[in-house]
Amino acid sequence: MKDRLYYQDAYTQTFTADVVKRGTEQDGSPFVVLSQTAFYPTGGGQPSDQGKLGGIRVMDVEEVDGEIRHRLSDPLPENVTQVEGQIDWDRRFDHMQQHAGQHILSAAFLEVAGAETLAFHLGKERVTIDVRLDDLKEELWESVEQRANQIVLENRPISARFVDDEELATLPLKKQPTVTENVRVVIIPEFDYNPCGGTHPAHTGEVGMIKILGWERHRGNIRLEFICGWRALRDYTKKQAAVREVSKLLMTSDSEVIAQTQRLIAERDALKQSLQEKEKVLLEGEVRQQLERASQVGPVRIVQQTFTDKTIQQLQQFAQQAVAQAPDVVCLLAATGEKLQLVFARGPQVDVAVNQLMKDTLPLVEGRGGGNPAMAQGGGQPSLPAEEVLAHARRQLEAALA
Template sequence: MMKDRLYYQDAYIQTFSAQIAKRGTEEDGTAYVVLSETAFYPTGGGQSCDLGVLGDTQVLDVEEINGEVHHRLAAQLPEALTEVTGQLDWERRFDHMQQHAGQHILSAAFLEVVQAETLAFHLGKERVTIDVRLDELTDEVWTQVEKRANEVVLENHPIIARFVDEAELASLPLKKQPTVTENIRVVMIPDFDYNPCGGTHPARTSEVGMIKILGWERHRGNIRLEFICGWRALRDYTRKQSTVRELARQFLTSEAELVEQTQRVIAERDLLKQTLAEKEKLLLEVEVQKQLAVATAIGNVRLIQHVFTDRTIQELQQFAQMMTAEAPDAVCLLAATGEKLQLVFARGQAADVAVNQLIKETLPLISGKGGGNPAMAQGGGQPVLPAEDVLAHARKLLETALKA
């Protein structure tokens, strides 16, 4: 069955020769060919396609369209060429074989341990995911499933993949029913897993290598699980081990005490942040008194108009809150310079002016955006004008509003 698909005859074929049966160009200008037979696996069943070269030309994508395997190419093959040699990116192919077989093993382990079926599978470039019919994945279940999956790997079972007829299909203890009605292929790990599948797999479970669950999240009422196998798992472990060693060096501690040391550093950081916030509040209180002493009387309000440097908009808001609490008749027109010009306008309870209207009529000067309420408003824009000129404009608006 499907004799033109060499990957079904032997998943370990890396090089092959074939006749060019069809040439074409897609709507976007991409060239493609159909071959008399191919070892390139097309995208399907949650598994990405193989890549490699045909002759000297890169294969960019492989997809089955209307029963034909289209090899999308980086350039057109010479018209005179009738036969071509294909070379797979073997590292990519074997990685896909490891991950896909690992998914079969992990899914079967979930069924065995907690009777949870797999609903979806995706083989990504860095991670593999399966969606499992579970409400929650506890640490105990996680550990049991992962242990069982790796036991199957180490037991070195054969992985048998072949097309079956209706009689044999009916006799197999399938974990799920096939999604096609012809050319049904079943991947079997005897006495453990029997699944309809068109993907590529290694010959034995030991070739899958370690299966490692990385994490999970809730997804549409089920559990989406992330895992990796084989060489991916080794690369991930190597990277994480390097990170742990470097962190231990930075924290001047051992790997065994790294978590405890990190917790101490976080506690110290939080204490320092609290202390710093208290000091900054004291400095703001001093600044409030300083600005209040030089406030300008306009009608029945006191105007505090000031430009700060190296202040965040949150600090301006805090200053304004402290000022209006200290002086209910105060109106604050504040600015902070930097990459953006930040504005905060505020008024105390005794000041009858809507500062959100003031800032609305000021922000166009700096192509800014913002908003707020009559008691406090804020915004920011481009520093196209000196901050002092922007606040002078807001002051004129305030004077006009107070006379109205």
């Protein structure tokens, strides 16, 4: 492990190494293997480092068959046998914060709730852990979060070292190692002893604030989202700016944002209810007018109407009102717009299947739809005038009534 500088000192940012191998991945990406490297390869839930080798971008780092491959944006010139490496320190330190934060949070869950961590993923925006719990009450996660941040503020040392079998047997491990050779243990004294191959800061204080963002049930356990350190500060800054902006819009203080929002929602709901009642009254009147103008075909009245200002849901409401007021009516309704919307309906005294009528009409507009014998709806391309489409449907209807 002497060639892996990130294990000797996780704070190493630059180094010099010999090029010992060149190659090309199956996807065409060039890669090099070096005599030593400070670039951490993907593993253990932690993404790889990025940075530069000899001025060429390192896109990804992965261990393949025991060798660490540095995938590059461009091939390294053939005459270059020695390179200077520089890792992206902001990315590396972020990973160190998040990974150490996961150790602390997982150990806090085990200590406070007796709940072990089953999985860990360090994402670009969020970090997740899966915890063996059936449910997570607010008071429990607050206690766990408080304990984790207490460990941070105590600024305890974090050490990591490779141990032999004899020493391994003496350590109070939180979980068993997944490897049998080169076992590395990360230690926060009197709190966490964990087999881990990732990179970590030297003290818990460098992790910064640990903040749980939310959780959900996942395969019978609880999956939590959290962030640490600089990520937590950026998140807080963004949310605080949002609260300030909402406060300005609501013309209230930060502390009154929730109460003011609740009042506005209550007012909105009341206005919405009032509007719906008035729209219902207007719709009833509109339906009565259309029924008075309806044409008569034998014992059946036909309302044939095209609208420019109604959605298909409003067409359906119109049709429902019409057949409720007049059991002898058939409605042939259309609404124009980006799509041509159609609704056909008939009252209980009319023996016509309007879903078949819709099926015969939709091919005119390359449309699709469905329904039942009493009401059907569909939509298609406005390739023909709505009046022409409804005229076709009426001819089909009159033939069915004959």
